[in-house]
Amino acid sequence: MPYARPTLTQLRQQALQDVLDGGISNVSAVLRFSVITVITYALAGLAWLHYGYLDWIAKQAVPWTATDEYLAAWGALKGIYLKDATAASGSVTFAVTGTNIIPAGTTIILGGALSAITTADSVTANGQTVAPAECSSTGSAGNIAAGSLATLSSPVEGVQTTGTVATAFTGGADIETQDEFRSRVLDAYQNPGGYGTAADYKGWAEAVAGVTRAWVVPNGFGSGSVVIYVMLDDANAAEGGFPQGTDGASSNDTRYTTATGDQLTVANAVWQKEPATPLVVVCAPIAQATDFVISDLGDENTDANKALIKSALQDMFLRLSGPGVTIHENAWQEAIAAIGLASYDITSPNGPIVPTVAGAMPVLGTLTTES
Incomplete structure (x- = not known):
């Protein structure tokens, strides 16, 4: 049975009761703003802080509740370290005159907001020059799709100011969350x-x-x-x-x-x-899109409910899907039932979702809702 930490109110009441029960002679009652009351409240507050500190120490003493640098220390004992944020990289292309190039170290603006730096001199051929580049800042925001707008931050001789992202900027990741890191640390101990x-x-x-x-x-x-x-x-x-x-x-x-x-x-x-x-x-797993048709929703066939259904199905696929993994009907029945719809009928799929080729991973395809 877990230890029940006293609340501040309980500690105050206990301190006052100790005074009234003989802690101080000839005291049978205290006024709300008396010196004795203030002192007992102050002592109760100190005791409450001590309980909190002991509670915090207990949490850091084991990896499944440890946080911050203490969780990092538990992970380090198993060679598991917090994943740092990374910068996305890709390439950009611009129209050029003659054999002009974009030199390494040139700043490129991606999508009108993010900046990237070319990591090598560009290669020019057939009126186009292509340069590899890496985002100046880390994080998933730097993952830019191919075809996005790219702009030179300052003019380069013989190079058109605006261009495009030639190959998608990928690899950008935010710093790992504490929950994700804790999960990997616990896996290492298990x-x-x-x-x-x-x-x-x-x-x-x-x-x-x-x-x-x-x-x-x-x-x-x-x-x-x-x-x-x-x-x-x-x-x-x-x-x-x-x-x-x-x-x-x-x-x-x-x-x-x-x-x-x-x-x-x-x-x-x-x-x-x-x-x-x-x-x-x-x-990379092979995406196997699975379409869903939800009928008999009646008046609940709204955009808001469709969004809830889509979110529930996406969460189900995130938790259960994998290369070669079969997902059974009860999984999506439970996911949609948790939304609390008054009535509905899952018309499709009407059987287990079975990967069709090696490495195929079921994912959500088109979601259709009907009244």
Whole structure:
């Protein structure tokens, strides 16, 4: 049974009762603003602060309730560290005259608000110059879709002022939240491993900035191989959380095609920790859109309720879906029932959602609501 911490009111009443019960001779009652009352209230306040401090100490004493630097210390004991925010990177293209280029270090404005710095001199061909660039600030806000507006912050000779994002800016991630970090720390204590188990590969992948979910398939590409599927739900929210790049192995592994983009970032990070022999291939799950039709809503067929249904289904897929994972009917029935609609009928789907190919991951497709 947990210890019940006394409230400040209870401590005040206890202190006054101690006075009245003989703590001070010849005192049978006290006035509200008497010196004795003020002193007992002050002592009760000090005791309440002490209880609070002891309560805080107890929380920091175990990893499942520790916070801030104390949680970081618990994680460090297992080699788990808070994921820092990262900056997104991509490339931009501008029309040019002749062979002019954009030099490295040039500031580019993306989408009219975010700034990026070119990391190398641009390459010019056929009247266009393309330059790699990285956002000046960290965070998921830097993930910009291909085709977005790009503007030179100051003129460059022979280069048109406005251009476009040639390849999407990806890889930008916000600093890891305390809840997400605590979940990884607890996983490390529950699965001590470190020898190349499936849980180890999952943990190594999820330790990469931006990665929120990972699944491991032993021997997925043949004996001795390990396939890791990853999702970046926050960093790549504009792409449904799916990695932006091509599947493959680390640039250090010559036995398989080298990955690019997000997959390469994860593969190179895992390479530093994995055992020497397995071939590790990092892949993006294949989105398998599943359409939903909700009928018989009657007067509750409103935009607000449709938004609630969509949110409930998205949460269900986030919690339960994965590459090769079958989702059963009771899952979406429970998700929609929790909204509290007076009446409804789920017309489609009318059976389990089964992945159709290897690596396929069910996601929400089109949602249709009918009265």
